[in-house]
Amino acid sequence: MGSSSSSMDHIPNAEELMQETGFSAAHLLRLYERFEFLDKDQTGELRPEDFGAIGGLALNPIGDRIISAFFSPGQETVDFPSFVRVLAHFRPNGTNRTRNGTQQEPVNSRTRKLKFAFQLYDQDRDGKISRAELLQVLRAMLGIQVTEEQLQSIAERAIQEADLDRDDAISFDEFKKVQQVSPHPQTPTKETPLHPTEGGR
Amino acid sequence: MRLCLKPLELVSLMRLSVVSLWFFIWRADCSLNILSLGVGGIIAKEPPSSLQQEMQELRGSAGCLRSEPEFEMADIFYFCRRGVESIVDDEVTKCFSAQELESWNLLTRSNYNFRHISLRVTVLWGFGVLVRYGVLLPLRVTLAVTGISLLLVLTTLVGFLPNRELRSFLSEKVHLMCYRICVRALTAIITYHNRENKPQNGGICVANHTTPIDVIILANDGCYSLVGQAHGGLMGMIQRAMVKSSPHIWFERSEVKDRHLVAKRLGDHVADKTKQPILIFPEGTCINNTSVMMFKKGSFEIACTVYPVAIKYDPRFGDAFWNSSKFGMVNYLLRMMSSWAIVCSVWYLPPMNREEGEDAVQFANRVKAAIAAQGGLVDLIWDGGLKRTKVKDAFKEEQQKLYSQVLVGEQDQEDQSGDRQLEEENPEGDRNNQDSSKGQ
Numbered sequence: 042m043g044s045s046s047s048s049m050d051h052i053p054n055a056e057e058l059m060q061e062t063g064f065s066a067a068h069l070l071r072l073y074e075r076f077e078f079l080d081k082d083q084t085g086e087l088r089p090e091d092f093g094a095i096g097g098l099a100l101n102p103i104g105d106r107i108i109s110a111f112f113s114p115g116q117e118t119v120d121f122p123s124f125v126r127v128l129a130h131f132r133p134n135g136t137n138r139t140r141n142g143t144q145q146e147p148v149n150s151r152t153r154k155l156k157f158a159f160q161l162y163d164q165d166r167d168g169k170i171s172r173a174e175l176l177q178v179l180r181a182m183l184g185i186q187v188t189e190e191q192l193q194s195i196a197e198r199a200i201q202e203a204d205l206d207r208d209d210a211i212s213f214d215e216f217k218k219v220q221q222v223s224p225h226p227q228t229p230t231k232e233t234p235l236h237p238t239e240g241g242r
Numbered sequence: 243m244r245l246c247l248k249p250l251e252l253v254s255l256m257r258l259s260v261v262s263l264w265f266f267i268w269r270a271d272c273s274l275n276i277l278s279l280g281v282g283g284i285i286a287k288e289p290p291s292s293l294q295q296e297m298q299e300l301r302g303s304a305g306c307l308r309s310e311p312e313f314e315m316a317d318i319f320y321f322c323r324r325g326v327e328s329i330v331d332d333e334v335t336k337c338f339s340a341q342e343l344e345s346w347n348l349l350t351r352s353n354y355n356f357r358h359i360s361l362r363v364t365v366l367w368g369f370g371v372l373v374r375y376g377v378l379l380p381l382r383v384t385l386a387v388t389g390i391s392l393l394l395v396l397t398t399l400v401g402f403l404p405n406r407e408l409r410s411f412l413s414e415k416v417h418l419m420c421y422r423i424c425v426r427a428l429t430a431i432i433t434y435h436n437r438e439n440k441p442q443n444g445g446i447c448v449a450n451h452t453t454p455i456d457v458i459i460l461a462n463d464g465c466y467s468l469v470g471q472a473h474g475g476l477m478g479m480i481q482r483a484m485v486k487s488s489p490h491i492w493f494e495r496s497e498v499k500d501r502h503l504v505a506k507r508l509g510d511h512v513a514d515k516t517k518q519p520i521l522i523f524p525e526g527t528c529i530n531n532t533s534v535m536m537f538k539k540g541s542f543e544i545a546c547t548v549y550p551v552a553i554k555y556d557p558r559f560g561d562a563f564w565n566s567s568k569f570g571m572v573n574y575l576l577r578m579m580s581s582w583a584i585v586c587s588v589w590y591l592p593p594m595n596r597e598e599g600e601d602a603v604q605f606a607n608r609v610k611a612a613i614a615a616q617g618g619l620v621d622l623i624w625d626g627g628l629k630r631t632k633v634k635d636a637f638k639e640e641q642q643k644l645y646s647q648v649l650v651g652e653q654d655q656e657d658q659s660g661d662r663q664l665e666e667e668n669p670e671g672d673r674n675n676q677d678s679s680k681g682q
Contacts (some may be wrong), residue, residue: 075330078339096624097328100637102645103318107325131326158318178318183649184642195313195649203315211315219315 058122062129062148072128076121086118087111102182106161114166130157152217159216169210172196293644296320313649321641337529337622339565374580382427382579389423394483396420401486410516413487414465421462428455430584434463439590441466441519441549444512446541449551450613451523452531453564454571455578456553459586466521467511471495489517505544512546519549524606530563531555533620537610539602547593550609552617556585589616 052058052073059069077083079091092098092108101107111119111127129148146152162170162178175196183192203211203219211219297320396416403409425432440463441447447466449456460466465488472481472492481492491511497503511517524537531554542548555562560581564574578584591612596605614621 072330079329092329095328095332097332098325100641101321101325101328102638102642103321104325104638107322107329128326128330131323158316158322161318161322162315179313182317182321182642183646184639186643186646187649199313199315216315 052121054122058125062125063132064125064129069125072125073121076124084118086120087124088118102184103161103178106164106178106181109164110157110160127157130154155217155220156213159213162211169208169212170216171210172200175199175211293320293641294648297645297648317645337533337535337624338567339530370582374582378429379576379580382429385423385427386575386579389420389427390480392423393417393420394480397483397487401483409487417461417465417484417488421458424458425462428458428578428584429582430455430459430462430586432459432462433587435587435589436592437463437590439549439592440464441551441590441593442547443518444515445519445547445549445593446508446512446544447519447521447549447551448524448537448541448609448613449521449553450531450534450617450619451525451528452553452555453528453562453574455562455584456523457521459553459588460521460551463588465518467491467518468521469493469508491520501540505540508541509544512544524610528564528566530565531557531619533622534610534614534617535622535624537606539606542596542602542606542609545596547595548605548609549593550591550613552589552591552613552619554587554589554617554619556587559583559585562586587617591616 052069055066055069058064059066062069064072076087079095080087081091081094089105089108089112092111093104098104098107111124113123126148130153132148134151159170160166162174164174164177176192179192179196187195200209200211203215205215205218206212297317393416396419397413400409400412400416403412447460449460457468467488467490468484469491470481470493472478472494481490484490485492489511491507493504493507508520511520522541524541525535526538527535529535560578560583562578562584569577594605594609594612596602600608611621613619
């Protein structure tokens with residue numbers, strides 16, 4: 042389709058980006074237009090405020106976390122290649138095109154997706170989700186709808202279930218395991234052995 | 243022109259099918275693709291399911307269903323996906339940019355995805371430019387100038403007449419004539435449907451708003467009293483002239499904020515059955531004619547009959563949407579006059595009244611739904627004011643509430659406080675209570 046070739050020139054390193062992220066030319070163009078649209082003052086880079094202007098994101102409870110996922114630590118702006126690389130994580134799995142000679146894992150593999158979600162929890166990037174970080178996310182997702190005690194107990198259970206090496210934090214491997222195993226028996230769990238009011242309410 | 247458009251249509255069809263294939267592959271995949279989404283929203287996203295439904299899908303695919311819904315680490319995926327979806331494309335910002343066409347209509351301004359196709363098309367386009375700017379534009383500008391000056395002069399003259407009946411009769415004729423000239427000036431081809439439902443005296447006419455030209459289009463077929471802010475300059479002159487012969491409602495800038503004053507003046511006007519129906523655009527701002535945004539409730543609080551009108555423009559001949567952040571008024575009018583034509587349909591809907599036990603907001607939503615259904619527009623909950631301001635926190639709380647209902651279950655406050663007491667007494671058993679209370 043000759044129609045898109047002229048505008049691809051606006052995009053720096055389009056070929057490399059396509060290789061790296063697996064997006065087609067049409068999708069890259071689409072994303073570029075979206076990037077330009079979000080970039081209200083035409084600086085060629087996006088700032089957190091540009092993301093904040095999106096309505097659907099502003100009402101998302103973890104909206105600001107998603108925004109900060111686009112920015113590398115210490116950086117205040119996002120350029121188009123970084124923007125596309127982050128979005129590349131979300132490409133559907135089934136459509137990877139085979140590339141000759143690349144041994145590395147595709148950007149949108151399951152592990153990369155899980156890593157992205159993990160980093161939404163782990164804001165200080167120390168590789169572990171601490172109890173405090175988990176509480177922060179829960180508070181963001183639930184707001185004022187639950188009490189502090191309920192929040193604490195939810196966090197407590199989540200850590201109990203996932204934390205296998207008992208270091209009171211969830212590492213990335215533990216996080217992955219939680220997603221893989223079908224881990225939820227319907228019978229009473231180990232925390233609730235013999236309480237008389239258990240079940241049958 | 244038909245022959246040339248066919249290859250373009252083919253191209254866009256191919257593109258559409260590629261993107262829709264993308265979506266189908268995504269849907270066919272299972273839980274792994276919770277974190278995947280289709281890029282390139284040329285077509286609409288999959289039908290929006292509620293938060294509860296999506297959570298069920300998430301949990302169901304992760305393993306056997308739990309009898310007691312609880313927090314899972316994977317719950318964040320839902321919010322993550324929604325967030326990134328809105329980064330890639332979102333409903334609100336789409337409403338404030340011009341609608342995209344499936345195939346090109348030979349106007350450069352509509353040229354989003356279609357770059358150089360072939361020499362033949364370019365030549366046609368060149369010819370089109372000549373015709374539009376060389377022939378159509380001068381004719382139209384002349385007509386427009388004639389129309390506006392006639393409006394000014396004649397309404398002032400009619401205003402001098404002492405006899406009230408004669409004055410209103412003549413002013414009706416004068417207004418209609420001038421608006422017809424203006425309509426010709428824009429080459430607006432209007433189809434009116436269901437004229438039997440035309441607004442009557444003593445009512446309020448509400449319509450969806452796309453452009454200031456909406457006023458001319460509606461006023462071409464009947465006489466309305468307009469409501470608006472008093473401007474200065476040429477607009478102000480026109481406003482003052484119009485008021486002399488028929489009762490329009492212009493507010494000073496300071497008065498606009500005073501809701502009671504506004505409501506009172508509108509109410510007074512409506513109560514007088516000899517006065518024309520008022521024309522109001524409840525969205526408050528121009529939307530791009532693909533959807534209808536939230537109606538402000540002010541005009542629905544007045545106790546009278548509401549006559550809804552749906553206006554739908556055909557984008558193939560010229561995009562009528564006024565993007566006020568991009569174009570000023572004069573620029574916009576020039577663009578309008580150098581398009582091929584403005585083709586639109588106007589549907590007069592049957593009159594509606596506020597029912598017993600319905601408040602203004604519900605009534606407004608009912609009217610909005612009727613207009614959206616008739617015009618084939620998408621009915622959105624968003625406030626048109628989002629063009630300029632940010633989303634209110636209330637929406638975020640709504641999301642949090644929905645999610646907490648999935649976790650904690652829909653319970654009365656008594657239950658929750660009861661549980662809290664038990665928790666304090668029995669710290670070991672508090673998790674048990676959480677389990678049992680979350681179960682139902």
